[in-house]
Amino acid sequence: MSVIQLENVSRAFTVTSRTGLRRTKREVRAVDNLSFTVGRGEVVGYIGPNGAGKSTTIKMLTGILVPSGGSIRVAGVDPSRNRMKLAKRIGVVFGQRTTLWWDLPLKDSFAVLQKMYGVSRARHAENLATFVELLDLGDLLDVPVRQLSLGQRMRGDIAAALLHDPEIVYLDEPTIGLDIISKARLREFLAQVNKDRQTTIILTTHDLDDIEALCSRVMVIDHGHKVYDGTLTGLRSSQSAPRTLVVDLAASLPPITIDGATVTKVDGPRQYLTFPTTTSAAPLVAQIAATYPLQDLTIAEPTIESVIARIYANPAPVTD
Amino acid sequence: MEVYWAIAVRSFRRFSTYRIATLSGAFTNTVFGFIFCGVYLTLWHTRPGLGGYDVSDALTFVWLQQGLLAPVGIFGATTTVELGERVRTGEIAVDLYRPTHLMLWWLSVDAGRAVFQLLARGGAPLIVGALVFDLNFPSSPMQWLAVAVAVALGILVSFGIRYLVALSGFWITDSRGVESMALVLSLFFSGAILPLVVFPGWIGEVARATPWAATLQVPIDVWLGRNPGGVGSALAFQLVWIVVLGLAGRMATVLATRKVVIQGG
Amino acid sequence: MAESTSLRRAMAWPGQYRMLVMMWIRSSLAYPASFALTLVSTMLITGTDFVAVVLMFSHIESFGGFSLGEMGLLYGTASMTLGLADLATGSIERIGQRIRTGELDVWLIRPVPAFIQAVADNFALRRLGRPFQAGLVLVIALGHIELDWTVAKGIVLVVSMLTGSIIFGAIFVLGAAFQFISIDSAELANSFTYGGQQLTQYPLSIFGKDIVRAVTFIVPLAFVNYYPVLFVLGKPAPLGLPSWIGLLAPAVAVAMIALASVAWRGGLRRYRSTGS
Known part of the structure; x- marks a missing residue:
């Protein structure tokens, strides 16, 4: 059963460049005619060089960005039209910036998210207990987010993204800037979540070890086009390296x-x-x-x- | 000295990149200028010659004031606010270990900012005001020179105050409270809410003797040629405050450095 | 069907807003001493404007036909309405910064409207300083005004505080919506909000007929407090307008809500289709 379907999706941006007084407008296709489907419980590595169209794709999948062409279905709905409805069924982690409240203790952020996502108290407590244990968050709950280290903050962010039992999780560079041990622990946690909850995971990363450790499938995007979609082994042989x-x-x-x-x-x-x-x-x-x-x-x-x-x-x- | 020049130039360039912000700031100043003109026209119409100003003095005051608010830093300035933030977070230690004088370093940063804002924001409201109203301008090259000196000294006095406020974070845990109190005093005693010449009785006398008077009211009076004791005493008044604040700033820097060196921050 | 779901969703907004706001209140009250200090200094900073008016009255008996007590009423209502609007919606003026840091994207992936999150963002209880100070001025001013109070006048005054706050709030939102087009223009809105408060604390007729026309028909700041106060004080309206024009304030507030809502949605739509 597929939870994500893209058909001929494009996203064009108008770039205005100025030379002297003359303004020239030019259309750039960040994503061009992209199609793929992702099944429930799959862990997909979504990779490509900077500016290839990864973030644009993720933004369209979450409904933040409206596609300029093609159709998208995520969990059975059109993300851009049902953004808030879909929000309860997805989780997102932006590696570069936190979704937590900077000045508040970690536990306050979690408490707000519980109410915001309408998670029952019992379920919230259960999930929180699980994540606190697996991600070793116990000592961090009372610490304001701004005082957390990058790795600690990332663990907090991942817990925050999973507290409402999302069916699909998008992780954008979740291991960026982390030390080797934190990386390994995080990968282990994600694999566990995927196994226990059948959570579909889309992972964009520059760290190919993340992909080797987690992903059964890899998609490579370049200049807005999908240039590879298959297993990691297949990726190796496809290029006759x-x-x-x-x-x-x-x-x-x-x-x-x-x-x-x-x-x-x-x-x-x-x-x-x-x-x-x-x-x-x-x-x-x-x-x-x-x-x-x-x-x-x-x-x-x-x-x-x-x-x-x-x-x-x-x-x-x-x-x- | 070269290093301070370089810092000032870099700061000037940094502020020159905030184009839209500068433009919106000048627009806001202009809007407030018109509001104050309406108010002062009514006030001086009811009481001609109030505080020794005639109507065109009062209107000129408005446009000079609006042009100088940002360069002088009456509401505080990005530069010294950042300094205060560095003191609070402890990042200031890095600055203290540099082979440059802390106060001169930040003075250069502030000077770069002030010069940019003076050029970009100082003139705009004045030009608009002069197109609509009959304003007074200095009549001799000497007076222009005096204005330039008085504005520069005003910025120095303002920096002296803001520097001390920023450094207060070394000794006071909640230095944001000090910042807001400094803002109250600056608004009230600089002439930002009402020309100090209108302040009645002893309140007026106190207000006109404060260092805040030296930041805004005094330079504007030099432009208008309305300093009670003449231009010379006005500039001397500013210089006295610069010396006092400069010495206090130097002392605060020495004490702060000692505190950081001994206690490690 | 669609109507009822969107209605049900809208019904959740006050609760969502309260939840986010409570979180910030709790965090600001964690340091009560520091909170009290900033509250007092906010009162002082915002109060300097009225001190200027009081100082002016050491030289004059009436300003544009208004006594000091009546000026207090004008000032109090202007400052109160701006203060309440700033308290409830003022945070939205930082939207440009939020776009730049990517925080808006974070708001957009949550099941709460971005608007609610934007106005509740960093909710600062210390902004109560302005309404407190304005309330104080109002109480003192009302004690100094000789007036035949009627129920109607009382209602008009109280309702005008609410509608005035809404008008200022709508201007905050309009300014924020403009930042979707010009990201660094935060200070531009200040001309209309803080500038509007500065303007409306004086009898508008002193600014001349053109300004009165502009703040009646273009940016309806005159409905924030001036026309309602004229009605309460029994003074004639300028431009030959009927004296009951102050009673139109609620209608103006509704129109401003509609306008602000269209502008905000338009801005957000633009953001979601251009990614910038």
Whole structure:
């Protein structure tokens, strides 16, 4: 069952630039003819370079921004027409700015949100207890938000976004600026929420570890177009980024010669060979084992960073 | 000295980027100018020659006052408000460890702001006022020079007061209260709500002796040529307050520095 | 069907507003001493205007045909209405800043109208200083006015405080709506709000017929307090207008609400379709 549906959605902005006294207006398409669906309980990583159209998409999905073309359904309604009705069914975390009240203690923000979203007292208490425990918020409840560290504030923000049991949560850069431990804890928490509550999560991030840890599906957007939609593994192979074969020989040897692979680095008895994704590793391994004193070997997948970098460098629109 | 010049220039540039805000500010000043003109026309019509001003003196007072409110910082100024905020948050420690004098540093920042606001906001209401009403202008180059000096000194006096108010946060926990009390005094004794020449009896005498009188009333009187003891004594009056406030500011800086160094903030 | 849901939604607004406001009141009362100090200084700051009037009266007996007591009534009503409007809606003047920091986006993802959140934002109880001070002036002024009070006059005076506050409130909202077009124009609205209070604390006839026409037919500030006060004091209205013109204040207030509502919605629609 799909909870988010976009059909040929576009959002154009008019940019006015001034040169001397002359004003020129020009239309920029932040999102261009974008279509996708997201099923209930999916965790989708939504990535792309700055200015690719990520925030514009999220703003349209929440109903803040009205699309200039196409149709959007979120939880069965048109977000821009039913913004406030939809608000109770979604949660949003903006990584760069807080949705909490800056000068008030964390618990006051939570109390206001309970009333604002019309959450029953019992349910609120239950959720709050869960989040306080999982996100370790106990000592922070009486602290004014402005005094919280970035990581503490983010935990507060995520709890705030989830207190009203939203069906869909949009997280915009939730781990930006956090230390490694906080990041790991946050990812663990989100995975838990997704598992326990079947919450659909849309995650925009620059940190690809977030995606590896959480997302079953990745969408890549560039210049307002969707350039990839599929699994992380698929993303890797789609770009035919070379894989690496790390070979440990019995002795230090000059670079070995193998058909279909080339040595890129020699480090004592260890040699690194790259080969295209399209080639199967098995015949290569057989070849090496037959010719050289092979002791051990591993195959390294291309890093996701290198894959994404290749997509941005030569975008190839996918066909669904 | 170069560093202070650079700071002032940077501050000038910063304020020059607030174009729409500057424009709306000048518009507001102009609207208030017309309101005060209506009020003063009625007042001086009922009592011609009140406080030694004739009608065109009173109207000129209005437009000069509206032009000077922002540059002099009668309602406070962004710069010294930010200084007060830095004292409250403790960020001031960074400023104290710089190899520059704290007071001169902030004076330069404030000077850059004042010069910009004087150029951008000072003239606009005056021009509008002069188009509608018959206003008085200085008649000799010497008087123009005296006006320029008096305005500059007025800004210095105002800075001296605002600097002390901002630094009060070192010793008073709720320095925002001090800020609002300073605002009351500034509004009341500078001539911002009514020319001090209209203040009756001893209230008038007290008001005209305060440092706030030196910020707005005195420069305007220099322009009008209405200083009771002449221009020389008016400028001397301003200078006395600059010396007093300068010394007090210096002392406060030394004490604040000691406090930060000893107690670590 | 749609009518009834939007009505039901509108019925929730006062409750939502109260909830947000209570939160800010609680937080400002957390430091009672500091709150008392700012309240007193707000009273003093806003009171300096009337001190100026009192000082003027050390030289004159009447101002534009008004005695000091009558000036107190004009001042008190002008300051009271602006004070109440500022208390209830004044926060909305920071909307430009909220757009720039992205806070408006946060308001838009919540199930409460952005307008309610904008007027309740950082609700400052210390703004009560102005109405307190105005109330004090009013009480003293009413003690100094010789007047044959009737029930009708009493009702007109009380109702005019409410409608005057609404007119000023609508001007705050109009100024905020304009910030959707020009984000740095916050101070522009001051000309009409604080400037309007400054203007209406004096008998408007002193400003000349053109100004009286402008504040009657263009920006209806004359209905905030001037015409109702003229009615109460039994003074003739300027421009040959009928003396009961002050009774139209409620109608003007309703028209201003309609105008402000259209402008705010228009501004928000523009924001939501341009993203800026």
